[in-house]
Amino acid sequence: MTEQNTGQETGQQSGQNTEQQVETPAIRSLTSESIEAARDAGRTAFIGYLPAGFPTVEDSIEAAVALGNNGADVIEIGIPYSDPVMDGPVIQAATSQVLADGFRIDAVFDIIRAVTQRTDAAVVVMTYWNIVDRMGVETFARRLAEAGGAGIVTPDLVPEEAGAWFEASDRYGLDRIFLTAPSSTDERVELITESSRGFVYGVSVMGVTGARSEVSTAAENVVARAHAAGAPRVAVGLGISKPEHIREIGAYADGAIVGTALVAALRDGGPAAVGTLAAELATGAVKNSRGDA
Amino acid sequence: MIEHTGSYQHQPGPYFGPYGGRWMPESLIAALEEVDRTFTEARNDPEFTAELQDLFTNYVNRPSLLTEVPRFAQDSPGVRIFLKREDLNHTGSHKINNVIGQALLARRMGKTRLIAETGAGQHGVATATAAALFGLECTVYMGEVDTQRQALNVARMEMLGATVIPVTTGARTLKDAINEALRDWVASVDTTHYLLGTVTGPAPFPAMVRFFHSVIGEEAREQILAQAGRLPDAVCACVGGGSNAMGIFHAFLDDSGVELYGLEAGGKGISTGEHAASINLGRTGVLHGARTYLMQDEDGQTIDSHSISAGLDYPAVGPEHAWLNDTGRATYEPVDDAECMAAFQRLCRTEGIVPAIESAHALAGALRLAQRWADEGVVSADTAAGEEKIIVVSLSGRGDKDVATAAKYFGMLPDAATPEGGDAEAVAARPEGAQN
Known part of the structure; x- marks a missing residue:
């Protein structure tokens, strides 16, 4: 696929004029590279979410490695937070347990470092913003980049509030993954698309995280609108739990994000179960051969 | 210390100095913009302010x-x-002032359902009251700890026709009730107004609740x-x-x-x-x-x-x-x-x-x-x-x-x-x- 998205890649939000933009060296986007590599291989990018520290720091590393070695192109490491308003019961239960066990943020960077060393997947963090704010966005970004992290998915940060994050992410070459929703206006889809680097996270349904039997019909429209606004890569998340979901999404989107199903597998069967489920989900990501049956 | 000169009154938000803003999931931004628009129109609409005044005088006391x-x-x-x-x-309590105002806005937006968080139960009772008055459905989220220490208010809300959902996540108090109300709202925003009960939350709530x-x-x-x-x-x-x-x-x-x-x-x-x-x-x-x-x-x-x-x-x-x-x-x-x-x-x-x-x-x-x-x-x-x-x-x-x-x-x-x-x-x- 030929890319015409250098404008997307250079952090134009920080208000530089065009001349300066041309001089700014393009920021390397690890997430974009992973998704494009999947595309080149004839696959829908498979993006998997797991919470840091669940059920223990060691097992969360093993689980993420199993995810990466069984077909995930991008791994999202969620940071447990006391007030996760976008999360459904399964992920809430997991992250509450992690916090009750005394999890500290420093471990996130150790997990990222270990997972990036042991897999080829791009590893991003998914975090509610107060965690980053408390540490300081500059420090957080520096430590994430040093650990080999590719960027941050920000479920409760909209571009209007993200000034400091634009600067820090450009400075440390991190991807900014904003969400777009079925309810987002066209103006906002444009803003989100311009603000994102790596991919745009298309929320498939108005709701919180959790496995659903079918992928919402709203998802296709969400993806189409982000593409129309110029997003080179759009991945769909929320409610995706089966290979056939990924196959269906692959018809119109660049990536599919699975969270709750993986967390439930980890809860019930440990890191090995994550590997098994990831391998199964990855069959749905294969586009050119009919991976079913 | 922040230097401020000029009037302190009628700060429009979304920012109050460095504070405020709208740190929310994207899914809710459209709803917040709708509330903001509706509120801005309504406060300048003499019919709206007359109706609010009438309810303040003849219903709220x-x-x-x-x-x-x-x-x-x-x-x-x-x-x-x-x-x-x-x-x-x-x-x-004072809670009814804001509730009557926002319930009128909910009706103006064509919403048929109100959701609210409550701590002591006063805001939940007031919301259940307004829902009964305007013929709207009502669900109130209340931390489980609070449903125990304010059991009578739970019964009051149920008498008024509201559904009270005890929240068992986190500390099981007011903040967790807000989390749960937000999760409901993300999924129900087409039909539902989240009647937030205090001057916190994303814009326009702080300035709007203050107004009422x-x-x-x-x-x-x-x-x-x-x-x-x-x-x-x-x-x-x-x-x-x-x-x-x-x-x-x-x-x-x-x-x-x-x-x-x-x-x-x-x-x-x-x-x-x-x-x-x-x-x-x-x-x-x-x-x-x-x-x-x-x-x-x-x-x-x-x-x-x-x-x-x-x-x-x-x-x-x-x-x-x-x-x-x-x-x-x-x-x-x-x-x-x-x-x-x-x-x-x-x-x-x-x-x-x-x-x-x-x-x-x-x-x-x-x-x-x-x-x-x-x-x-x-x-x-x-x-x-x-x-x-x-x-x-x-x-x-x-x-x-x-x-x-x-x-x-x-x-x-x-x-x-x-x-x-x-x-x-x-x-x-x-x-x-x-x-x-």
């Missing part, structure tokens, strides 16, 4: 009284204390001018999220001679760590859609708050209060459970008014301020008539809902009447020698 309480103030020579009687509103409560201060300002012939020296209000305080402060913000005091819940004492004094001991961050002061640990995890009053048991504060604190326009002080309950009992015994425990924090703040003035020699038994200092206290709610908690606190229940799993905390917190 506004204007509420301003009552001087000389027996309550009898040990504070040279100080006159007046109570703004929001306890006399329909449903028993600003009637408290407007009335109080007129009433004190009529009764005392001048503006007060100080206004005291309790602050959890801070809605009654913003409501009464707003009219006085540009009266530079009027000191404004917000009293936070000091819980078991701020040195114990078990409190809800967000401004006094919090650090800035983002929670529930706003940048503000909040109680958090080094990692940014929210710390559970503690207060004997469920309504103040919230680990953050409205962003405009954060700004008023930093500009120095208002002063925020903690009041611990013991000092609060002493003021609670004093009002009961001297004036025949049972206040909400929330409001008793403001009463305690007034007594403390009077004592400070006495210590400084500003007032004394020799203060001449007409030279007294004047304090207006926002009596934000009545204490009927708190009778069980207070009775346990003061040891007024026979041991057998203290139910298993009852408010053991209140009993444990009872001071030695608390009078029956």
Whole structure:
């Protein structure tokens, strides 16, 4: 696929004029590279979410490695937070347990470092913003980049509030993954698309995280609108739990994000179960051969 | 300290200095913009303001009284204390002002369902009331801990036709009820208005909720001018999220001679760590859609708050209060459970008014301020008539809902009447020698 998205890649939000933009060296986007590599291989990018520290720091590393070695192109490491308003019961239960066990943020960077060393997947963090704010966005970004992290998915940060994050992410070459929703206006889809680097996270349904039997019909429209606004890569998340979901999404989107199903597998069967489920989900990501049956 | 010149009034948001904003999932931004648009149109629509006024007068029972309480103030020579009687509103607290306003907006937006969070139950009761009045469906989220300590209010909401959902996540109190209401709203936003009950949350809530409560201060300002012939020296209000305080402060913000005091819940004492004094001991961050002061640990995890009053048991504060604190326009002080309950009992015994425990924090703040003035020699038994200092206290709610908690606190229940799993905390917190 030929890319015409250098404008997307250079952090134009920080208000530089065009001349300066041309001089700014393009920021390397690890997430974009992973998704494009999947595309080149004839696959829908498979993006998997797991919470840091669940059920223990060691097992969360093993689980993420199993995810990466069984077909995930991008791994999202969620940071447990006391007030996760976008999360459904399964992920809430997991992250509450992690916090009750005394999890500290420093471990996130150790997990990222270990997972990036042991897999080829791009590893991003998914975090509610107060965690980053408390540490300081500059420090957080520096430590994430040093650990080999590719960027941050920000479920409760909209571009209007993200000034400091634009600067820090450009400075440390991190991807900014904003969400777009079925309810987002066209103006906002444009803003989100311009603000994102790596991919745009298309929320498939108005709701919180959790496995659903079918992928919402709203998802296709969400993806189409982000593409129309110029997003080179759009991945769909929320409610995706089966290979056939990924196959269906692959018809119109660049990536599919699975969270709750993986967390439930980890809860019930440990890191090995994550590997098994990831391998199964990855069959749905294969586009050119009919991976079913 | 933040420098501010010019008027403090009518700050439009979304920012109050560095505070406020809209730190929310993208899925909700369209709904927040719709609420903002509808509110902006409605407040400039004479039909809307006439209907609101009519409901305030003929349903809510506004204007509420301003009552001087000389027996309550009898040990504070040279100080006159007046109570703004929001306890006399329909449903028993100031909460109904905002609820009526937002319910009208919900109807204007064509929403058929209201959801709300509640701590003490006052906001939930008020929302259930408005839902009944306007024929809307109603679901109220309430922390499981609070459903136990405010069981009568749960029954009240159910009587009014609302569904009460006990929240069992997190600390099981007000902040977790807000999380759960937000999760509901993300999935139901087409039909549902989230009737947020305080001046926190994402824009437009802080400025909008203040607008609907600003009637408290407007009335109080007129009433004190009529009764005392001048503006007060100080206004005291309790602050959890801070809605009654913003409501009464707003009219006085540009009266530079009027000191404004917000009293936070000091819980078991701020040195114990078990409190809800967000401004006094919090650090800035983002929670529930706003940048503000909040109680958090080094990692940014929210710390559970503690207060004997469920309504103040919230680990953050409205962003405009954060700004008023930093500009120095208002002063925020903690009041611990013991000092609060002493003021609670004093009002009961001297004036025949049972206040909400929330409001008793403001009463305690007034007594403390009077004592400070006495210590400084500003007032004394020799203060001449007409030279007294004047304090207006926002009596934000009545204490009927708190009778069980207070009775346990003061040891007024026979041991057998203290139910298993009852408010053991209140009993444990009872001071030695608390009078029956």
